[in-house]
Amino acid sequence: MTPSDLPAGVGVGFKSRHFADILTTRPTLAFLEVHAENLMGAGGPVHAQLGRLAQDYALSIHGVGLNIGAPQPLDRTHLSRIRHVCERYQAASFSEHLAWSSHGENYFADLLPLPYTQATLDGVCDHIDAVQEALGRQMLLENPSTYVDFEGSTIEETAFLGEIVRRTGCGLLLDINNVFVSSVNHDRSARDYLATFPLHAVREIHLGGHHEDALSDGTPLLIDSHSAAVADPVWQLYADVVAASGPVPTLIEWDNDVPEWAVLYADVRRAQALAARIAVMSPNAARETTHDA
Template identity: 60%
Template sequence: MTSPPLPHASSASDRHLTLPVRAGLGLKTQHIPQILSEQPDIGFFEVHAENYMVAGGPFHHYLTQIRQRYALSIHGVGLSIGAEQAIDEDHLNHLAELLNRYQPHSFSEHLAWSSHGENFYNDLLPVPYDQATLARVCEHIDRIQERLQRRMLLENPSTYVEFAHSSMSETDFIRSVVERTGCGLLLDVNNVYVSCVNHNWEPQQYIDNLPLEAVGEIHLAGFVEDQDSAGSRLLIDAHGAPVDNAVWALYRDVLNRTGPLPTLIERDNDIPPLAVLLAEVQQAEALLAQHGQWLERA
C-alpha cells in the first residue's frame, strides 16, 4: 500500500496528538453520508485498521473526509500480539503506512492472539499469564512501538476460559507489560465486566489492580447473556447491543478513580440508526462533564 498522506499529516504537532477528552464513536460505513452532511458534535471516530489496508477506494475517500473534520483513533485487530511466532512484518509495514497516512490521535491493539503458523482465526483468543507469555508479549509490543515510532495502547481482553498453568493474575500481567514496554492501556470497561462475571472476579478490585495511570482511552460496548454447561451466567462480548446499565455503573467507578478520559462507544453488530448511537455518546459525554466539574471543584 503506497498512498499520499493527508495534506496536514506531516506537521510536527500532528505526530504527538492525543485524543480529546470527550466521547467518540466507532465509524460505520452506513453512517458516513449522514455524518458528513450533518457533522454531529462528537469527540472522535475510531476505525479498525485492517479495513483500510488497501491503496485506495471508497473507504479511504470517506475516511479522508472524516479525518479532516474529526480526531481519529485507529484500532488494530490483526497483529496477534499474544501469538507464539514473531509479529508479521508485512502486516506491521502496512499498519505503519496507514498510520503515516492518517496520523491518528491514538493507536491500540488487543492482548490476544489470532494466528498460528499459516492459520488465521476470526477471533481474539486468550493467552496464559506466565513468564514465558509475558516475555513474548513484551517483545512483540517493543517491536510494534519501534516500527510505528509511537506509543500504542493495549486493550484488556474479554475471556471465557482461564489457563490452569497461569502463574499471575490478568491485572498483574497487564501491569507488568505496561511497566516493561512503556505502552499505554486501552481500558475496555465492558471487557472488564464480561470477564469478571465469567470468572467470578470482583470488578472494582480488578479496576483497582490495573495501572490506571497508563489509561489513554476507554471503550464501552454491549454484551449478550447466556449460560455455560453448568447453568452459570455467561456473558459474550458481542458488540451488538446497547451499553448495559452495569457497564455504565462500572464506567462511573472508573471515572471516579481516573477522572475524565477519551471514551468510545463500540457497536459492531446489529448497527442501529446513527441517532441511537449518538444518544449513547451523549450519555458518556454527560458523565465526562460531571467528573470534569468535580475535578475543577477539588
C-alpha cells in the first residue's frame, strides 16, 4: 500500500479562478488540493489547468462523496472513478471524511455525522479497507464538524479515530477548524479534544473559515462554511498542534465566497510564517506566543 506522500509546507484548495495568478506568479506552495468529484469527466478546462499545474505542484485529491460512514456498501463505480483520478494525476495523497452523504437513492448535499458505536466502527473500518485495497494507497480520514450528538454513541470521537487507524493503517487529516466548530457547538474544550487526538497518525492539516450564527436562545452556533479567512482561535490551535507534533503538510481551505488570489495567499503566507517561527522555538515558548498568531 503506497503511503500518503504530501510534501511538507502549505498548500491551497485549487479554484479555476486562480489559475492565471498561480501560473504567472509561481507562488511558494507545497501542493494543490482538488475535490475528486470535480474531476470525474474526461476533459474540460479544469483538467487542462490541472495538467499544467501538476508539472509544478504535487496534487492532493480530496473526496466528498464516498459515503464512508454509511451502513450500505461502497459505490464501486464511484470508487473506480476516484482511482482513475488519482492515477491520472499521480496524486500524492487521497483523503475522505468520517461522514455519510447518501442513503439508498437519496443523496444529500452535506457531510452528515454518525454515532460512534462498535457497529459503526466495524463498518467504517471495512469501508476504509475496501478503499485502500481498491486504490492501492493509504487514505487519510478527516474528522468531522458536528452540530448534534447521538445519545447512542459509546466511544469518544478521538478514540474512534485512533481505533480506525490501528485497525486499517489509514492516516488522518486533522481539520482544525472542524475541531473548533464542533467544540463551540457542543460547549467543549478544543484543546482537551486535541490533547487526546492521535497526532502520530496525522498526515495533513486543514485550516478553513466558518460562519458565526446563534440559536434562538442566543447559544452560539458555528457553521463549517469554508467561506471566510481562518479565525484567530483556529490559528492558535494550529500553533499548539505544530508545536506538539512538528510540521505537517497544511492546506488553506476556502470553497465558498472565494476571494481574490492575494487574499487567499495571505493566509498561506501566515501559515508558512507561523510554522517557521515555531520551528526555531521550544514547544513551551510557541504555546506562550500563540496569541500573536
